[in-house]
Amino acid sequence: xxxxxxxxxxxxxxxxxxxxxxxxxxxxxxxxxxxxxxxxxxxxxxxxxxxxxxxxxxxxxxxxxxxxxxxxxxxxxxxxxxxxxxxxxxxxxxxxxxxxxxxxxxxxxxxxxxxxxxxxxxxxxxxxxxxxxxxxxxxxxxxxxxxxxxxxxxxxxxxxxxxxxxxxxxxxxxxxxxxxxxxxxxxxxxxxxxxxxxxxxxxxxxxxxxxxxxxxxxxxxxxxxxxxxxxxxxxxxxxxxxxxxxxxxxxxxxxxxxxxxxxxxxxxxxxxxxxx
Amino acid sequence: xxxxxxxxxxxxxxxxxxxxxxxxxxxxxxxxxxxxxxxxxxxxxxxxxxxxxxxxxxxxxxxxxxxxxxxxxxxxxxxxxxxxxxxxxxxxxxxxxxxxxxxxxxxxxxxxxxxxxxxxxxxxxxxxxxxxxxxxxxxxxxxxxxxxxxxxxxxxxxxxxxxxxxxxxxxxxxxxxxxxxxxxxxxxxxxxxxxxxxxxxxxxxxxxxxxxxxxxxxxxxxxxxxxxxxxxxxxxxxxxxxxxxxxxxxxxxxxxxxxxxxxxxxxxxxxxxxxx
Numbered sequence: 001x002x003x004x005x006x007x008x009x010x011x012x013x014x015x016x017x018x019x020x021x022x023x024x025x026x027x028x029x030x031x032x033x034x035x036x037x038x039x040x041x042x043x044x045x046x047x048x049x050x051x052x053x054x055x056x057x058x059x060x061x062x063x064x065x066x067x068x069x070x071x072x073x074x075x076x077x078x079x080x081x082x083x084x085x086x087x088x089x090x091x092x093x094x095x096x097x098x099x100x101x102x103x104x105x106x107x108x109x110x111x112x113x114x115x116x117x118x119x120x121x122x123x124x125x126x127x128x129x130x131x132x133x134x135x136x137x138x139x140x141x142x143x144x145x146x147x148x149x150x151x152x153x154x155x156x157x158x159x160x161x162x163x164x165x166x167x168x169x170x171x172x173x174x175x176x177x178x179x180x181x182x183x184x185x186x187x188x189x190x191x192x193x194x195x196x197x198x199x200x201x202x203x204x205x206x207x208x209x210x211x212x213x214x215x216x217x218x219x220x221x222x223x224x225x226x227x228x229x230x231x232x233x234x235x236x237x238x239x240x241x242x243x244x245x246x247x248x249x250x251x252x253x254x255x256x257x258x259x260x261x262x263x264x265x266x267x268x269x270x271x272x273x274x275x276x
Numbered sequence: 277x278x279x280x281x282x283x284x285x286x287x288x289x290x291x292x293x294x295x296x297x298x299x300x301x302x303x304x305x306x307x308x309x310x311x312x313x314x315x316x317x318x319x320x321x322x323x324x325x326x327x328x329x330x331x332x333x334x335x336x337x338x339x340x341x342x343x344x345x346x347x348x349x350x351x352x353x354x355x356x357x358x359x360x361x362x363x364x365x366x367x368x369x370x371x372x373x374x375x376x377x378x379x380x381x382x383x384x385x386x387x388x389x390x391x392x393x394x395x396x397x398x399x400x401x402x403x404x405x406x407x408x409x410x411x412x413x414x415x416x417x418x419x420x421x422x423x424x425x426x427x428x429x430x431x432x433x434x435x436x437x438x439x440x441x442x443x444x445x446x447x448x449x450x451x452x453x454x455x456x457x458x459x460x461x462x463x464x465x466x467x468x469x470x471x472x473x474x475x476x477x478x479x480x481x482x483x484x485x486x487x488x489x490x491x492x493x494x495x496x497x498x499x500x501x502x503x504x505x506x507x508x509x510x511x512x513x514x515x516x517x518x519x520x521x522x523x524x525x526x527x528x529x530x531x532x533x534x535x536x537x538x539x540x541x542x543x544x545x546x547x548x549x550x551x552x
Contacts, residue, residue, distance in 0.1 A: 040378060042385050064374075066342070066388070067381040097373040097400050098340075099430050102316060105343040109318050111387055112342070124373050126400060126425075126439075128432025149402075154375050156404025158442050163402075166434050 004202045005186060005234045008273055009034075015202050020119045020145030021179035024089045024204065028059040028237070031087060034230065034269055035262045036060035036206065038093070038241035042069045046249050048078055053251040054244055055086030057258035060120075060206075062091045062239055065112055076117045091206075092118035095149065099127055100134030108138045115139055122147040122182055124159075125167040132170060136177040145179035150187055153209030153222055165191030171203060172196070180204030184224075186234040207235040211243050212264070226261060230268035238265045280478045281462060281510045284549055285310075291478050296395045296421030297455035300365045300480065304335045304513070307363060310506065310545055311538045312336035312482065314369070314517035318345045322525050324354055329527040330520055331362030333534035336396075336482075338367045338515055341388055352393045367482075368394035371425065375403055376410030384414045391415050398423040398458055400435075401443040408446060412453040421455035426463055429485030429498055441467030447479060448472070456480030460500075462510040483511040487519050488540070502537060506544035514541045 004012055013025035028034050037054040039061060041047050047068060051061055061083070065071055083090055092114045096103040103123065107115045114121055115138045123131050125148050135146055150167040151159050159167070164183075168190040171178040180203040181187050187205065189198035211223035229235045244257045280288055289301035304310050313330040315337060317323050323344060327337055337359070341347055359366055368390045372379040379399065383391045390397055391414045399407050401424050411422055426443040427435045435443070440459075444466040447454040456479040457463050463481065465474035487499035505511045520533045 040381065042381065064378060064382065066386045067378070068387070069385055071387050093374075095373045097371045097425075098369075099428070102340060102343070105316065105318060106340065109345055110342045111344070111347050124400060124402060126402060126434045127428050127430045128434065130430050130432070149373075152375070152403050154403045154406050156406070158402045158404065158439050163434050163439060 003199075004188060006273060006275070009236075012202055016179065018145045018176060018179050019143035020089070021204060023119060024060060024237075027087060027089055031059055032266050033057055033059045033262045034237050034265045035258065036062050036091070036237050036239045037244050037258060038062040038208065038239050039245070040064050040067060040241055041245075041249070042067050044068055044070050044075050047075070048082070049249055049251060050245045050254060051079065051082050052086075053254035054258040055082055055088055057255070057262040058086075058088050060089045060091050060237060062093050063118070064093055065114075071111070073111075073113075080117060089119045090117060091120040091122075094121050096121065096123040096131060096135060097126060098131070100130035102134070103131055104134040104138050107135055115142055115144060118144070120145045120147060120179070122149060124149045125163075125170050129170050129173065132174045132178060136174060140177050144177075146177050147180050147182050147204070147206060148178055150181040151183040151185075153184060153207075155222060168192075172201065175201070180206065180236070182206055182208065184209075184229075184233060184235070204237065205235040206237040206239060207233070208239040210238040210240050212261070226264040227268045230265055231272050234272070279475070280464060282549060282551070285512075285545075288478055292455065294421045294452060294455050295419035296365070297480060299395060300336060300513075303363060303365055307335055308542050309333055309335045309538045310513050310541045311534065312338050312367070312513050312515045313520050313534060314338040314484065314515050315521070316340050316343060316517055317521075317525070318343055320344055320346050320351050323351070324358070325525055325527060326521045326530060327355065327358050328362075329530035330534040331358055331364055333531070333538040334362075334364050336365045336367050336513060338369050339394070340369055341390075347387070349387075349389075356393060365395045366393060367396040367398075370397050372397065372399040372407060372411060373402060374407070376406035378410070379407055380410040380414050383411055391418055391420060394420070396421045396423060396455070398425060400425045401439075401446050405446050405449065408450045408454060412450060416453050420453075422453050423456050423458050423480070423482060424454055426457040427459040427461075429460060429483075431498060444468075448474075448477065451477070456482065456512070458482055458484065460485075460505075460509060460511070480513065481511040482513040482515060483509070484515040486514040486516050488537070502540040503544045506541055507548050510548070
């Protein structure tokens with residue numbers, strides 16, 4: 001099989017059984033966008049304005065609903081309307097990191113009921129595979145997908161080496177629900193035993209820490225360009241936050257910046273799939 | 277200096293500068309309890325009933341406020357009243373696990389405003405030290421304390437070996453705010469360089485996965501007894517959940533079970549501090 005690095009998103013959509021993975025790849029192909037916007041603001045009004053302005057240019061909106069001061073569940077309904085209108089996938093970046101029984105409750109219940117509305121969520125592999133089982137017991141029947149944090153973009157991250165290998169093994173053992181990784185490069189074949197056939201696997205790689213210039217934020221975040229991420233490292237979705245919505249949340253500026261990131265990300269993808 | 281293993285909680289309270297660490301150790305000594313109850317229920321009414329019934333026997337109440345279906349902020353006020361009436365410390369087991377900028381928002385803002393009311397919270401060290409800096413920027417001015425997850429009690433946990441060592445180094449570099457660990461044993465001196473003086477350090481060890489019988493829950497959680505945890509492994513606080521409140525949430529039964537765990541945990545501590 002051709003490596004996922006060289007396949008189109010449309011080709012890869014056919015190889016995925018998980019509905020959330022399929023939806024994301026089809027959306028990317030349809031919109032010609034591998035851009036995700038990460039919306040980390042504390043007021044619902046700003047949140048919705050940013051999503052509405054960036055929505056036409058992104059395949060996915062990444063949320064942290066737990067930073068919203070004035071959250072109530074009607075926000076979720078508004079987000080779902082925008083998701084339909086602008087055709088994007090929703091990814092609550094919850095970074096679950098507890099034992100199986102607890103994450104199952106955190107995912108299904110509470111104020112946020114994340115499993116009800118977020119097509120994709122993510123988890124740290126650190127508790128061991130019970131975290132995947134706990135989340136899967138809630139998410140799989142709903143057609144949801146999970147990303148594991150195999151690497152982080154922060155300075156001094158401990159998600160390296162054997163930790164990353166274990167994350168990939170955990171994903172490989174739960175391919176019905178784990179659709180890919182938060183990582184800085186492709187994970188195909190990492191940590192595989194000689195008798196496994198990692199050439200058949202296709203994990204989606206979603207990559208934070210993307211900026212038009214490489215630099216940092218003073219809080220340990222490090223940035224790479226869309227071209228470095230998609231072409232050099234073979235990642236699939238570039239995740240951009242403040243680089244799109246800045247600090248003033250102006251719709252025209254947001255749209256213009258999102259369009260620019262979308263174009264850069266897509267150009268890198270076209271170059272990648274044209275290469276052999 | 278005598279090892280923290282052999283010191284009384286009262287002696288150790290004098291060695292801590294952090295207000296949350298001091299409060300916890302003083303509370304343990306005053307109540308003669310090293311028992312924490314972990315309350316993972318989805319209804320506020322049950323939550324408050326359990327806290328009220330177990331409150332007299334515990335030094336600390338561990339919460340997961342994000343699993344409560346009917347959370348509103350008045351619950352926090354009720355919890356704070358119970359904390360004063362029954363004299364216990366509050367620990368929101370949030371397991372922060374994101375980059376510095378995001379965890380600072382998650383800790384201070386949103387619906388839960390954890391930093392406003394939780395004396396202690398915890399974080400995974402996996403993102404690198406930016407997570408401690410982000411949380412510290414919010415919690416230190418409020419006199420809060422942080423525990424790092426150096427180990428987990430689940431099967432297949434990746435928090436082992438060099439990961440655990442890095443967690444301890446990260447704590448050692450931020451001793452004003454990091455007061456100890458979620459772990460299964462003492463961490464004193466782990467990962468220390470030869471020229472460091474780890475004998476001066478005193479990290480609190482809070483230990484989940486405690487039951488009166490050693491066994492598991494079918495979701496990857498593994499249990500050890502209070503004696504194994506406090507005497508054999510030198511941990512400071514035993515964390516018990518369902519073992520105290522069961523599935524029927526009967527106040528008399530909860531009180532009786534909490535009292536039994538408290539007695540077992542304290543006996544192990546007395547035996548430990550009497551040994552040389």
